[in-house]
Structures are given as structure tokens and as C-alpha cells.
Amino acid sequence: MSIVLFPCFPHDSLYLLHYSAKVWLSIFHRGTLMTQPIHPDLAVQLTDALCRIRSFDEGEFESHVAFYIQTYLKTYCPWLTTTLEHVADNRPNVIAYTGSLADCKLLIVGHIDTVAPSPDHLWTVPEFSIKDGKYYARGSGDAKGGIAGVLDGMRLTGETQNVAYLFYVDEEFAFAGMKHFVTKHPDVQPDLILSACGGSAEMTAGCRGCIEFCFALAGTAGHAARPQLFDSVVPAIRFVTEQLETWCDRHSDPYRTSINVAALHVGLLKDTIPAAPNTDADISPEQLIPEMRHAANNVPNVAWALVDIRPGDPTINPTSIEDMIEHLIGVYNAEHDKDITLEQFYTRFAVAGYHSPAGSYDVISRHFERVHEGRESDANVRGYIDVAMIHGNQPTSGCVCLAPLKANEHSPDEWVDIASLLAYRDGVVRLLSDYQPT
Secondary structure, three states, X not given: OEEEEEEEOOOOEEEEEEEOOEEEEEEEOOOOOOOOOOOOOHHHHHHXXXXXXXXXXXXXXXXXXXXXXXXXXXXHOOOOEEEEEEEEOOEEEEEEEOOOHHHOOEEEEEEOXXXXXXXXXXXXXXXXXXXXXXXXXXXXXXXXXXXHHXXXXXXXXXXXXXXXEEEEOOOOOOOHHHHHHHHHOOOOOOOEEEEEEEXXXXXXXXXXXXXXXXXXXXXOOEEOOOHHHOOOHHHHHHHHHHHHHHHHHHOOOOOOOEEXXXXXXXXXXXXXXXXOOOOOOOOOXXXXXXXXXXXXXXXXXXXXXXXXXXXOOOOOOHHHHHHHHHHHHHHHHHHHOOOOEEEEEEEEEEEOOEEOOOOOOHHHXXXXXXXXXXXXXXXXXXXXXXXXXXXXXXOOOEEEEEEOOEEOOOOOOOEEEHHHHHHHHHHHHHHHHOOOOO
């Protein structure tokens, strides 16, 4: 049996106990705590409680931590309408709001999943402990510390108006929780968005998108003694990938567009090029690699490439990429009197980035200045952030990803700085106070 507790609040103590697949809530009076609080401040106690509830793929996924948050909100923030929305088996989003969800002007979000824990022997500091002002646990930095700061800030502020909260699943893997939310609630278009999953004590006000695709070129095979008579795909694939890099460099506004050629397979086609799926099913790129043989005395007739592009320019999308590849093949054929063809183009994944307009997030910057101290991350070197999906419904909104000071996310010795966490909680209180009823 595992025991997870609510922090000891001034009027009572709540324990959330779960055994096997069942969960019970028990209420105890002060003085009957079964474990000693790890820290006197409630935000740290909440962080500890959230981290002790594992929320990675073990069949139960995020179900227990979602139930914990829902129970917390119903107990300490009763003015909110709080619901669990089914995303997949044992994967519920927690949504809370006042009035109508569609009327929210401020949306605060955080993902409740973590990656699987590292082996215990790789940790140099015991998990669920405090050392040198830092709390150590899987998920403490990404993103349960920030979520705990939000939850404690909500309790301290009291009733607010036009504020909604989303604690969602599956950020670490396929963004199922965020995709579900924006699909089910397209009318949620807040003026301001704060994500508790962000850079370490720095604001992130935009991000590049992410597009993963593969394509296959076909030429003609022949004997290596007369290569000029055949259409080798080797120089063609080299030309196309090099020119794609140049094209990406020219499209770098508002952020730099980068390209990574992740894999190349070239050879003699044994049978046929695998057909790309004609549905939205996500398949492994390996399933689309043509079966080839490799012989030194033959001109290769098939090339397959796996590429990912991080577009900083919204005009770069799967359609424009495929059009550019077709154009480059035409240029190559014309310059070299060849007949290379594009036999397949398959987009496995494509999400757009976002860019918060100047001045749109000043209120977040002001209230959290003690956390970020003026630091703002460079979107040109950062990865994709899934709050871009919400921002896509309201492109003029101010969207900021900001977490307390942290380190070692997804790794052993993950920690969140306690002083920064408390400053973050206080920033939440100041931000929410702008939305107090008058």
C-alpha cells in the first residue's frame, strides 16, 4: 500500500490513500499525521505529495494524481467547477473554472505526467529529500513544483473570476491531453496564458513548431561501369537536403528555422516502396523504410530520408515542404538531365509554434519578476511547447511558460529550488489577485 498526503493546513489534514486500483479519502485532526511534513511551507509539502504519486506509464498513468488534484480543488477551492475529462484509459485532464469555461480571460495550465524514473542507484541525493535548499524528486522540476505553486496560490488567493485551470496528461510523449482540450474546447480563447512547465526561472514567450516527415526518391539502377547512363539517387538526395537547409535559413522570422536530416537509406530497391498510411494513424518511421540491397557495382535507384524541421516561420508547413522538394527535384533534373521522382512524402507529426506579441504578457512579467529576474529564454534554441495549440485559437494573447528554478529534468537528481518555488507561488497569488471579484 502507498500513502500520499495532503499538506497539513491550518484547519485539518487530508490524506489521500490508494491501494491497488481503489482510492479513498480520509480526514484526520491536527496532531495525528502519519508522516512528518518535509517542510513547513505548504507549497513544498504539496510538491512532495504530488511527486510521491507516480504519473508515468505504469498502466495507471496520471489517474491518481488527477484524482488528488481534483479532490484538493473541491476541498480548498470550492468556488470552482472542477471536472475530470476522459482523454484515454486512466488518462484524465483536470479542468477547473468559475462561471463558464469559455469566458475565462486567464488560463493557467500544467502537465501532470512525468517520464519514467531513473534507476535508484543513479541518484546521488535521496529522492523526496531536501538538500541545500532544493527539493529532490522525479517530476519536482517538470512540472509538479510549478503545479504545487499554482495550487497553493489558488488556495491563498480565494475566489476569483474569469480564471480557468487545466492540469493535463501526456505532455511528455504525444500531447494527447492538450490535443483533447483544444479539440473539445475551441471556444476557450483567453487573453493571458501561464504554463507552469517552462524554462528554469525564465520566461518563454514563444516557441518554434515541430514537423517530422520522411520522403523517398526514385531513379534508375544500372551497372556502375556506366553511371552516366542512369539516374543515381545519391547526388539527388544530397542536392535536395542541402537546398532544403538553405531554404529553411531564408525562413527565420520571427524565430530561426532549423533542419535535421535524421536518417538516410540508399540502395537498390528489392520490392516496392511501402505505402504511406492514408489515415491519421501514427506509425513508426522504420515501417516506411524501403527494403533495399546494397551492391558496390550498381547505381542505386532509391533513397529514403527522415527529416525534422523546427519552423520559426509559420509559412513553413508540410504542404510548403513537399512543394519545395518537388521544386528542387525539378531543378536538379533540369540541370543534370535526369529523371528523379518523388515517390513518397509522409508527415508523421506537424505542430505549429507560437509568438506572444510584445506587451501582451507584461502582467505576468511584472508579477513573477522575483522568479525570472528579467531572464527570457531564446526561442531559437528551444524545443516545441504544446501550449502553442491554445495560442493558435487566440494568436494575440500573451502566453508565457515559466517554472521555478530547477534542474536535471528527466534525469537523476531532479530538483526544484525551494526559495524560487515560494516566490513562484507568491507570483501566482499576485496574478490571481488581478482577477478578484470587486
